[in-house]
Amino acid sequence: MRASLIQIAVDPDESVEARRVRAASLVVAQRGADLVILPELWPVGAFAYTAFEAEAEPLEGPTHEAMAKAAAEAGVWLHAGSFVERAADGTLYNTSLVFSPEGERVAAYRKIHRFGFDQGEAVMMGAGEELVTVALPDTTLGLATCYDLRFPEQFRGLVDAGAETFVVAAGWPERRRSHWTLLAQARAVENQAYVLAVGTAGTHGDIQQAGHSIVVDPWGEVLAQAGADEEVLTVELDADKVRATREQFPALKDRRLGLTSPL
Ligand SMILES: NC(=O)CCC(=O)C(=O)O
Numbered sequence: 001m002r003a004s005l006i007q008i009a010v011d012p013d014e015s016v017e018a019r020r021v022r023a024a025s026l027v028v029a030q031r032g033a034d035l036v037i038l039p040e041l042w043p044v045g046a047f048a049y050t051a052f053e054a055e056a057e058p059l060e061g062p063t064h065e066a067m068a069k070a071a072a073e074a075g076v077w078l079h080a081g082s083f084v085e086r087a088a089d090g091t092l093y094n095t096s097l098v099f100s101p102e103g104e105r106v107a108a109y110r111k112i113h114r115f116g117f118d119q120g121e122a123v124m125m126g127a128g129e130e131l132v133t134v135a136l137p138d139t140t141l142g143l144a145t146c147y148d149l150r151f152p153e154q155f156r157g158l159v160d161a162g163a164e165t166f167v168v169a170a171g172w173p174e175r176r177r178s179h180w181t182l183l184a185q186a187r188a189v190e191n192q193a194y195v196l197a198v199g200t201a202g203t204h205g206d207i208q209q210a211g212h213s214i215v216v217d218p219w220g221e222v223l224a225q226a227g228a229d230e231e232v233l234t235v236e237l238d239a240d241k242v243r244a245t246r247e248q249f250p251a252l253k254d255r256r257l258g259l260t261s262p263l
Pocket of ligand 1: 040145146148170171173179
């Protein structure tokens, strides 16, 4: 299975519409891949909080339309990264979309863990409540967005729901790049799953982005890692490796659930 991670640059000097057109053509250029992935909030920028309201779209807005068309034109499964969704009740969500090679939307995932503590996304957006998996012909994807990477219980929940390959769409800052690499490897090792984690390049909201999108195999080995600039990272994955790793080193079977504290 060939996966292409599009580490697109997100800078304020490019309009959202121009970037949408560019992202669509980058997707179409990946024809021949099985799975193509874009990062978190690439239309607006994950840290461009002041633009969230103005750039919010309904679920089936311009980003949905452009990405559905690009998936169909390329004939690929497309994880279209995330965009700022405005729900019918006005709440904003950080929502990822997945399309089939025919351009049908097969999943929408609202980011569960919002970043910013008492500011930014954490106060401007609603939290998703549902774990989302997507069954592809070769593997089952488990979806996560950026800050979610710090919460292992979400990934365990995804494993319990059948996930074998985690897709993490992110806009991770350069300042915490070491965490990014470490956490991606940790989620892969502890869950014996592939991790395909794609970030943005560029600088938005004055936050320099880490880039360094990364692909980790179920044994925790880094198969490929991007640099800091815009880049498409293409890797070949062997879906059987997840099953083989889980069989040969069956640590997931030794989980002790329901332990209680004496306090
Ligand atoms: N957009 C995000 O979720 C950023 C997360 C982050 O910077 C971190 O976890 O560190």
